[in-house]
Amino acid sequence: MGLYRNVDRVMADLQASGLGPDDPLSVADLTPFDQYHYEGTEAVDDAATALGVSPGFRLLDIGSGLGGPARYIADRWGASVTALELQPDLNETAEALTNRCGLSEVVTHLNGDILAGVVPAGSFDGIVSMLCFLHIENRAELFGHCARALVPDGQLFIDDYFALAPLTDVEQASLADKVLCPYVPDLKTYVADLEAAGFVDVEATDKTSDWKAFVNDRFDAFSQRRPELVDRYDEATVNGLDEFYESVASIFSAGRLGGIRLTARRGQG
Ligand SMILES: C[S@@+](CC[C@H](N)C(=O)[O-])C[C@H]1O[C@@H](n2cnc3c(N)ncnc32)[C@H](O)[C@@H]1O
Structure with a gap:
């Protein structure tokens, strides 16, 4: 992976x-800059609600990118x-950003590949993954690792791409x-792969029109601020x-790439 360059941006x-490199930070200072998915913290609130997150x-x-959704x-x-x-x-x-927010007790950062089995089995009540799975081709392996990481009945929330048409x-x-x-x-293949890994109650919401508007607005706003x-x-x-924002906006505009939000529950098996 080398897509996410200029990390120090x-x-x-x-x-x-007006915030220097050693200043303490609040989550609100960072949210305009650290959400590398669509629809900002509104989407993260949707995830937390769908997963039933409580203290x-x-x-x-x-x-997790820059850790924006995790800290939020x-x-x-x-x-x-x-x-x-x-x-x-x-x-x-x-x-480093999490430390500056004083959140290192509640956010643990781990560097690794989900496909490498780096997370402990049966340790999580829920998984959130926003615009990451689009980078991973082997869905059988990926969803197997997700299922293993969750407790039985643990919840999964995904924002991802899908093909509306070839x-x-x-x-x-x-x-x-x-x-x-x-x-x-x-979508049919996506849901079948989740079910094959032991997920049940799979529910899908088509986000295509919202995300098409989002990526177009993002590209326009970026061009104006150049x-x-x-x-x-x-x-x-x-x-x-x-170039990146333009490519994504133009592929969404062509009408075959879609956006999907999925929730699912790990079965008892
Ligand atoms: C579009 S960014 C989203 C970051 C974050 N979810 C957010 O919404 O701000 C996708 C992230 O997934 C990470 N990623 C891609 N493949 C991965 C893998 N196999 N295991 C762990 N992370 C991965 C990338 O490095 C990148 O930081």
């Missing part, structure tokens, strides 16, 4: 808010969160190359983000 964002709930966040759920909902992130640089920055070769190549998304299942952002980061970082 968040430091420039904080600096622009002490043991939550695993798979593909720990702070606002009282969960005890293990934040698993593949990229060492993102994990290190996430951990993607063109150009779309598949663009997703693989620009988004590091090697595989996009249709000069300010070149000053804040640098030209190469802005060009990279511009």
